[in-house]
Amino acid sequence: MKSPGNSKYVKKLNRMTIVNIIKENELISRQQLAELTGLTPPAITGIIRELIDTGFVKEVGLGESQGGRRPVSLQFNSEAGYVIGIEITSQEITVALADLKNMPTSIQRMKVAMKDPNAAVKELIHIINQVIFHKEHKSKKFLGIAIAFPGMLHGQEGTVKRAVNLGKEWNGFPLKSILENEFAMPVFIETNSKVAALGEKWFGGGTSCENLIYINMGEGISAGIIMGECIVQGSQGYAGQIGHTVMIEQGALCNCGNRGCLETICGIPAILRKVNAELPFIAGEDALKKYLGSGKEIGIKDLLEVAFKEESYAREVLRQANRYVALATSHMINLYNPDAVFIGGKLAMVAEFFREEFREVIASHTFSEVEDATAIVISKLGADSGVIGACALALKKILKTPNTEIFDEIVDDREQKYKG
Incomplete structure (x- = not known):
């Protein structure tokens, strides 16, 4: 017998699988999703309803008929959310904006003194706020922030272990928790070269x-x-x-x-x-x-x-x-x-x-x-590989990690609105 916890995880996994299949196909029907995933039509219907209500999927007309009624085509909505990618080096901060599918845009570089982590993060917060509150971004829903960092980190904590090119002042600095508390959204941090590799895999030659x-x-x-x-x-x-x-x-x-x-x-x-x-x-x-x-x-x-x-x-x-x-x-x-x-x-x-x-x-x-x-x-990807990779890291965590709570939070928000 499955525990409630297992059932919840399976639902997350199914939802993640369906989102990525729709994302990778220009148009697809519910019937095709059922055939590709092995899920029952009622299960597909329930998940698609959630994804439509939360804006991640949209219905875009009728597809080709295989006999009988023409199926309704589904399409991934790349503008349902946005992520912010950041690369930190010893002399500058680079920031980019990405939707849920396409190459990051609006890449900007700013010289920032990085010796003092508190002063540097204060400047970083200011830079992120400039992106979020830009007049062209007012209608955008931001789902997460990812950072390519030039040093070693304590796993999921996102606390700096060592950053030899920034200085010992960064050792033990709780970068992830500071930013999550400031922006009330998930923050993902990874070593810059690992993030750049992910950028090649998602958006580059890899x-x-x-x-x-x-x-x-x-x-x-x-x-x-x-x-x-x-x-x-x-x-x-x-x-x-x-x-x-x-x-x-x-x-x-x-x-x-x-x-x-x-x-x-x-x-x-x-x-x-x-x-x-x-x-x-x-x-x-x-x-x-x-x-x-x-x-x-x-x-x-x-x-x-x-x-x-x-x-x-x-x-x-x-x-x-x-x-x-x-x-x-x-x-x-x-x-x-x-x-x-x-x-x-x-x-x-x-x-x-x-x-x-x-x-x-x-x-x-x-x-x-x-x-x-x-x-x-x-x-x-040139000098932008780190910041592009940071966007890829955020997208991977949001779209391809079942334990990421972002979808759950959005679904919960929708249900609360319906109850209200």
């Missing part, structure tokens, strides 16, 4: 990939791993931390406390420290030296501009960083055997520029049949 890896090349180096529909987490959420794989024994000290981590070679701060320290002592003429007399340190844009223009010290620095990232990528391929590896982040264009060398390193360190079968793809 829609047809069963298994994929996303490598983030930016301030830090990290990986997001998708196997089937699942983000690989590891027992404590540390899966994919390739930036803290030791590549050089007794190398430079990393923010994590170890020495010789990949991030100490290939992360943007490490690259710029190396360049600004070494360039004055480089013999002969070099295009990068024109920046020395400007009174400011060389930035990543300066470095990329020179490296892509001509053979130079800048190009050699980036070539070396590229080879180390390629070596780390080969380790990931050997471990997970993905269909594709997507390279994204602020330095993805480095892997694109040195594409042949990147592929050569992988070929030298993987089985030939595995290397041949693994696509290496520069992400077309």
